[in-house]
Amino acid sequence: MPSVFSRGFQTYLSSSTFSDVVIRVSNRDVGSLRRSSFTMENDPNSTHVSYREYKAHRIVLAHSSEFFDRLLTSQFRESSQKLIDLRYPDPEGSFSVLLKFMYGGILPGLLATTNVVHVMAMADHYLVHELVEICREYILRNVNKNNALMQILMMADDCRLADVVEHTSNILSKNFQFIDDPDFSCLRYEVFYDILHHPYLAVRDERELYEAILRYAKKNKLSTEHINNLLEAVRFRWMTYEQLEKCKAEAVVPQYLLLEAIMARLKVFECAPGHSLSAVPDISESLCVRLRRRISCITFEYDHDFDDRGIIHYLTCGNRWNHSGSRDITVTASSTEMGRASDLLSRTPTELWTKDIPASWFSIDFGLNRGVSPTHYTLRHGGNYRADSLRTWDLQGSKDGKIWVVLRRHNHDTSLVDKFATSTWTIDRDDTPVETVGMPHHAYRFFRILQTARNSSNHNFLVLSGIELYGDLFEWKL
Known part of the structure; x- marks a missing residue:
């Protein structure tokens, strides 16, 4: 028998039936928190501030919010007042979203990129911890x-x-x-x-x-x-002569940054054939850090299966940003019985599978100067029929092609159920900052699909004809 509370108390919020308190919230700009001291003692009748009022129920507020629980069950004057003025400003009307969550426990269609930050800030202020986490997850996903x-x-x-x-x-x-x-x-x-x-x-x-x-x-x-601190982020060494002339003429750039740029270019010139290496000036390590911008990154977000937003599509079809000038991605396989291993990168469905051998695999090498930190990946069945579909496998990543890390494990996954069927999965990654030189710890050069049990037809054929990855692509100059 369904619980009588399964739909929450939304009806009572909408109708105000049995309400026993009125909450008044200021429409004042959140940014004003920086510029003034907005406290309980502010005059609620001020002509400069407008308000919204909500009829509510003390027991629901106290149950859903640690803030209201303390306010309404303590010796504060608000515990007995019929009208409570809240000091936290709400210019976007986010308090109504907060109330709907407190009464119903769900937010169907109420969060958007335009309001999620304000809702999260309000939930954090009023100590509605579950809603804070919901907003945080929404931001990370969207x-x-x-x-x-x-x-x-x-x-x-x-x-x-x-x-x-x-x-x-x-x-x-x-x-x-x-x-x-x-x-x-x-x-x-x-x-x-x-x-x-x-x-x-x-x-x-x-x-x-x-x-x-x-x-x-x-x-x-x-x-x-402060200007100098910001300008230290600019790699003047890579500007053209004409650009450096303009910087000098604008008299904004500190002389030490221009001097460092000139020294770096002089070093390259003196290292050229015909010049003595002994004459190369010594450049400090701190200077080298400022002069090099060796690693670049671009983020690719998933939209739908085999869209044009993936990393592989970008490198093989639509590359506008590749520093190395090489688009080569290498595909290898444990064996092949139908097709070529490189067909795995094809945008057109084609038949491709390995021999009937246990632990069959396909591997992708993004190249010496690349690494990928994935958030999603897409696969396509490699047969013009539904048989022999992949069911149990690991997606693995490796920095050197020798030591492999399991990024996602699938057991009896039935997502691929038809000829050339496609499906996409998310990949959890640890974004905790780690002090490393070069690539982040969660970025990999190699990726491998390793079949760890028999397919849907009880065979060992690994039948795939497409793969795509989404996330962060790192490239660095060799």
């Missing part, structure tokens, strides 16, 4: 370089949501070159600094980065020290 990234970053910074700021800043840094005419002027200096000094900042042209910093400095009237 925020990407294609949707309101700057807006979400600014809202998260306004609301002081440090983990959301870090997550969105990471995405922004790794996709910096793909953001057209970015306006960072509303970001705090500390946030902008972290973006510019991110280890995987992807920059198409150092001059563009330089100009973005100048625009930011002008709008925010930065001190010389």
Whole structure:
């Protein structure tokens, strides 16, 4: 028999039946929390602030929120008042979303990239812990370089949501070159600094980065020290002579940065044939760190099976960003009975399978100067029939092709059920920062599909004809 509480108390929230308290919430801008002291003692009748009122039930509020539990069961005056003024501002009307969750326990269609940060900040303030986690998961799943990234970053910074700021800043840094005419002027200096000094900042042209910093400095009237700190993120060594002349003429760049750039270029010149290596000036390690931007990163988000947003499609069909000039991805197999191993990269369904041998596998090598940190992967059945479909296998990753790590394990997975059927799976990864030189610890050069038990027809044929990966693609200059 279904529980009488299975639908929550939404009806009572909507009808106000049995309500015993009115909650009044200010429409004041969240950003005003930075600029003024907005406390309980603010005049609720101020003409500068408007309010929304919600009829609610004390028992539901206390049950769903640690904040309200303390407020309504303590000696505070609010515990007996019929009208409670809340000090946390709500310009976006997010308190109504919070209430609906508190009364119903679900948020069908109520979260969006336009409100999730404010809802999360409000849930955090009122100690509705489950909703905080729901919002955090929504952001991790849905925020990407294609949707309101700057807006979400600014809202998260306004609301002081440090983990959301870090997550969105990471995405922004790794996709910096793909953001057209970015306006960072509303970001705090500390946030902008972290973006510019991110280890995987992807920059198409150092001059563009330089100009973005100048625009930011002008709008925010930065001190010389702060401007210099930001400009240290620019690799002046890679600018053209004409660009360096303009930088010098603009008299903004500190002389030591221009001198470092000239020294680095002189070193390359003196290392050329016909010049004595003994004459090469010594350049400090700290200088080398500033001069090199060896690793770049781009993020690929999954939309649908075998779309044009995947890493393999990008490298083999639509590469606009490859530093190395080589698009080669190598595919090998434990054996082949039908087709060629390279057919695994084909966008067109084609028949491909290994011999009937246990532990059959297909492996992909992205190359010496690449690594992939995957979030999703897609497979396509390799037969023009539904038999011999993959059922039990491991997706593995390796940095050297010798030591393999299981990224996702499948047991009796029936996702591939028809001829040339496709399916996509998520991959959990550990994004905990690790101090490493070069590639992040969760990025791999090699990937392998290893069949660990018989297929749907009780054979050992590994029948696949397509694979795609999504996530972060790292490339570095050799």
